[in-house]
Amino acid sequence: MKIATWNVNSIRVRLSQLEKLAIEEKLDIICLQETKVTNNDFPHQSIKDLGYKYIELHGEKAYNGVAILSKIPFEQSFYINFVNDKDKRHVAIKLFNQVEIHNFYVPAGGEIPNPLENPKFKHKLLFMDDVCNWFKQNRSPSDKLILLGDLNIAPLENDVWSHKQLLTEVSHTPIEVEKMKNLYNSLDWQDAIRKFVPENEKLYSWWSYRNRDWEKSDRGRRLDHIWVTAALEKNIKSSYILKKHRGIESPSDHAPVILNIDI
DNA sequence: ATGGTTGGTGCCCAA
Numbered sequence: 001m002k003i004a005t006w007n008v009n010s011i012r013v014r015l016s017q018l019e020k021l022a023i024e025e026k027l028d029i030i031c032l033q034e035t036k037v038t039n040n041d042f043p044h045q046s047i048k049d050l051g052y053k054y055i056e057l058h059g060e061k062a063y064n065g066v067a068i069l070s071k072i073p074f075e076q077s078f079y080i081n082f083v084n085d086k087d088k089r090h091v092a093i094k095l096f097n098q099v100e101i102h103n104f105y106v107p108a109g110g111e112i113p114n115p116l117e118n119p120k121f122k123h124k125l126l127f128m129d130d131v132c133n134w135f136k137q138n139r140s141p142s143d144k145l146i147l148l149g150d151l152n153i154a155p156l157e158n159d160v161w162s163h164k165q166l167l168t169e170v171s172h173t174p175i176e177v178e179k180m181k182n183l184y185n186s187l188d189w190q191d192a193i194r195k196f197v198p199e200n201e202k203l204y205s206w207w208s209y210r211n212r213d214w215e216k217s218d219r220g221r222r223l224d225h226i227w228v229t230a231a232l233e234k235n236i237k238s239s240y241i242l243k244k245h246r247g248i249e250s251p252s253d254h255a256p257v258i259l260n261i262d263i
Numbered sequence: 264a265t266g267g268t269t270g271g272t273g274c275c276c277a278a
Contacts, residue, residue, distance in 0.1 A: 009269075009270065009278080010269090010270055010271075012270095012271095013269090013270070013271095034270095034278085036270075036271070061271090061272095062270085062271050062272065062276095062277095063271085063276095063277075108277075108278055110277085110278090120277090152278095208267085208268080208278090209267085209268035209269050209270095209278085210266075210267040210268050210269090211267070211268085212267080250269095252269095253268090253269075253278080
């Protein structure tokens with residue numbers, strides 16, 4: 001089974017690119033973030049025409065919004081409003097009565113990495129704590145779980161173009177990395193992407209729009225992640241970032257990330 | 264240190 005996570009930065013703008021991706025990669029399940037549309041405004045028919053008959057949406061107007069598109073029927077779906085906010089940042093499905101997929105769009109956190117000065121950064125830290133506590137309280141390490149999405153944190157030194165210069169930049173600050181590690185250790189999570197690229201190699205999934213030449217400057221960050229619990233680790237076939245999709249016409253600033261897994 | 268771009272909205276905000 002092939003599963004993708006992709007922050008599309010508006011589903012309406014990225015629809016033709018999504019169609020290409022789905023066909024080229026033969027995806028069974030696609031998890032989207034930043035759809036930026038209400039459930040009513042979602043392009044249902046285009047997605048169904050692509051073969052994704054089973055769609056779970058959690059959208060809102062203009063901001064945030066997540067979706068799971070599937071060719072495979074799922075028997076359960078749900079979402080949680082972490083930190084009790086109204087933002088649409090999570091949606092989950094359960095497949096074959098045993099495997100759960102949790103799709104996240106973690107708050108970006110604004111510019112200033114200080115929760116006392118910046119409510120957006122405070123929101124991000126509280127969100128990470130709440131997700132961590134939820135998995136501790138509601139799931140066990142032996143469960144078969146996949147956690148993926150735009151987590152808006154690049155945890156490793158080589159997940160950013162300059163560890164030293166980004167230590168004070170939101171997405172790579174020590175406090176955020178600590179929150180992500182807490183979540184990683186909440187169950188027996190495994191980082192699927194890093195199984196195939198050693199930690200001493202640079203690896204990014206996001207490149208800012210604010211660069212004359214994103215590829216040449218290559219100032220990227222690995223903000224998008226796919227984790228599986230240890231119960232699924234041996235089933236992983238491959239996992240990779242589709243960097244070339246950052247270079248297509250009218251791209252998202254995030255590249256899609258793929259998991260190939262036996263389920 | 265600053266500004267750079269994109270998307271959605273409606274007389275700027277978020278990323």
